[in-house]
Amino acid sequence: MDDLSILIGGKAGFGIDKSGSLIGRLLNQSGYRVYIYRDYPSLIRGGHTFSIIRASRSRIFAHQEKVDLILALNQETLSLHRNRLKEGCFFIFDSEQLKPADEQECGLGLPLGKIIKEEHASEIMRNTCMVGALAKALGLDFDLLAGILKKEFSREADLNLKVARRGFNEARELIKVEPLKQAALPLISGNQAIALGLIKSGLNTYISYPMTPTSPILHFLAEIADSFSLNVIHPESEIAVALMALGFSYMGKKTAVGTSGGGFCLMTEGLSFSGIAELPIVIILGQRPGPSTGLPTYSSQTELHFALNAGQGEFARFIVSPGDAEEAYYWSAMSMNISWKYQIPGIILSDKNMGEGVFNFDLNAAGEIEEEQPVYWDGKNAYKRYMVTENGVSPLSFPPVKGAVIKVNSYEHDENGITTEEIKDTNQMQEKRLRKEIFLAEELENIKTVNVFGDKDSETALLCWGSNKGVCNEIGQRLGLKVVQPIVLNPFPLRQFKDALAGVKKIICVESNATGQLVLLIKGHGFNVDDKILKYDGRPFSTDELEEKVKAYLP
């Protein structure tokens, strides 16, 4: 078995997500690399939800359209996904609810209701029973699953074990998964990777108003707040979130906030304030399809230009869009460092696929990164919060400091932070603030900000950003194409981008939006794209789907 995909589906609110994670761990601990795509509707109960768990010998970051096994907790799962099943493959189903005609050839039925009743277990443990059957179907050792269940279920571990054992005993081997010798890597969501990166670079305070797809960051950080000495705050609105963050920033506390497009709309006055007052803030912007409420639990890449242009006035900003868990970790840490070094807002453009997708995470491969300290006031001359300097960065000091008056201001201000409308002061401050982005752009030329994968000699390049990195990389390799992925999007890494495209005659841009936002951005820098593959239904590209679409543009 080189590549295995399992789909588990059922009604929302019935533990599908948890089962997906158990299956992921089962395969992960068998030495395979794992990726999990989670698809769920915007409701608490009812509706259809499913996860696709893909396992492979080498690392993977995208799902396949076709699957080898379907675990159907209800009829709907089978009706909706039956066509995904590869020829000669199997489904495991609840035999009390479903009576598929072809169950003899490709089905494995379990009397879930009966088992649950006999074990006095709760309805939600149908999942556990199913996962137990899966372990047998894959030819895995029950002890492996038992270990995972014990860890995952602190409450009712014994009952879960019993129910899983029943499922295991009722099943038969369908597809043999040979355990591999490679060491398992942690399996984390993009949201968790972002949170860990921020912690690594000195996060002190996280403030957020719940909104899909970034709420899991709030939950995760609230959960680990004590052990990492974090302040985690959920205030009255995203307006308060942004403004509170600036208050913490004024006090020298490294602060991040998380939201999606709608919440970011409310944060833009705070963003612009961060620009003029030079108060660092890191904003995680998890994209999902709009306009407006749109498709709340699905994914998009529609806020690139919103992030580039949000907030009144002109000010420096840093925007990065990581493509996997390692990049999410490294660049979140980097965003915090850059935001404080240059006293500018840093925006991490994530999306639902990036944030809620589950990836293997190799900390050692993420890149060395340490918390950096900003430029501090040396205490020698009278303190000026907005002292004009060569690179535009004024030394910082935070209250309380005896002998220093620290004034920040949303109005245009002089070096001391006192309001001004003078021509000379206005020009001087505007230039000082914009100068910082020029120095930042220079610094970024020394760090890898554009990735090149696939066949580096190919004259055709797939261009992508953010969460499409994984799927483009896989298809690029399969079709012998070059793959170019700018990670930093502002200040735009012009030199590295140009180098990446050297020798390329045809550019195919792959984006999860309807207008081609990266296409437009690079056009402004003098690059023309030949073909666009755009997807705006909120779902991620599967490998099969993208391969077919790319092939249509190849000679």
Added chain:
Amino acid sequence: MDKIDLGSYAQNTWCPGCGNFAILNAIKYVLAELHSEGLPLENVVLVSGIGCHAKIVDYINLNSFYSLHGRSLPPAEAIKLANPALKVICFAGDGDAYGEGIEHLIFAAKRNIDITMIIHNNRVYGLTTGQYTPTSPLGFRGKSTPAGTQESPINPLDLMLSSGATYLARGTSHGIELLKKIFKEAILHKGFSLVDVLQVCVTYFNMYEYYDKHVYELSGHDAGDYHQASGKIREWDYNQEAPIALGVFYKKELPGFEERFPVGVAQEPLSLDLKIKELIKDFI
């Protein structure tokens, strides 16, 4: 008391006769007095919104955070949480705090966070040249309501009482001695304190005569009694003609948000790395 100059070099641009001068002078006096009693001035952070009131932070040479319209409280709360030892004093206008920023006001009161909020309540928008505010009387003729407003004002002290504020007082810009007394008490109060100052805008809504005729100072009032406080607060609804009480309506000691909130401590880099590694091991 030490003679200490808290003024800055910023040029004062309030209209002559503006009620804001009384607030500026009273707060400078109180801060100087608190300083002479041992409060380090660097431990004070002034926060303002946007409007005529907000210029006050330019005029005082102390730490300040000149925020956005309606948004003095979120940064003020953050500053207090980041360092509960600081004295955080917010200044806001009535359009600012009772209008655009009212959600923050209700939540700050609900949290009973130890911040002092001073409202420059002139019941008109000054800096945008004369429109009605949430506390303008019914029928107020402003530039946006030339035929008069069709909505009644809110009673901000009533709202604050029911939201959980633990110190509520009112003064006027014609009574600086009372302002000094209340400001000092409000700053020393542990918990969320709000002082509604009937501050007169001489240019757009000159109420000096009206207030002089109607105000009286509370006496024999038990500020610890919620029902008495509520009764006195409701005596005047900011609309109908009625006696206008000045002084402290309500005062209660209750735990503040900052006391209940755990404040993060900086991590050693090594232990941080180890902790991250330990944590992700759980995700295998």
